[in-house]
Amino acid sequence: MKKLLAVFALVASCGLAAEWSGYVVDKSCASKKAMWGNEQCAQSCMKRGDPAVFVTADGKIYQIAEQDKVKSVAGKKVTITGKMDGDTISVDTVKAE
Numbered sequence: 634m635k636k637l638l639a640v641f642a643l644v645a646s647c648g649l650a651a652e653w654s655g656y657v658v659d660k661s662c663a664s665k666k667a668m669w670g671n672e673q674c675a676q677s678c679m680k681r682g683d684p685a686v687f688v689t690a691d692g693k694i695y696q697i698a699e700q701d702k703v704k705s706v707a708g709k710k711v712t713i714t715g716k717m718d719g720d721t722i723s724v725d726t727v728k729a730e
Contacts, residue, residue, distance in 0.1 A: 653687065679707050696720055
């Protein structure tokens with residue numbers, strides 16, 4: 634029984650990778666749906682230092698732990714694979730759609 638509990642604890646602590654579809658945008662424009670696909674604006678704001686965030690089709694905004702992995706897809710619709718911790722996504726892969 635103790636071994637079984639140890640296995641469950643290990644699996645729970647490791648977390649499983651998941652996949653989400655949405656947009657990588659700058660934090661300032663994340664709440665403005667009209668700006669979600671605006672690549673020029675997202676790239677410009679991120680160059681000024683605004684952090685990238687991930688926003689889903691229903692408007693849920695998530696922080697992105699690995700900013701360098703998403704800079705090249707700023708303003709684009711993407712699929713992100715990674716792990717969620719609270720409202721932060723740790724990115725494994727990102728693919729523009």
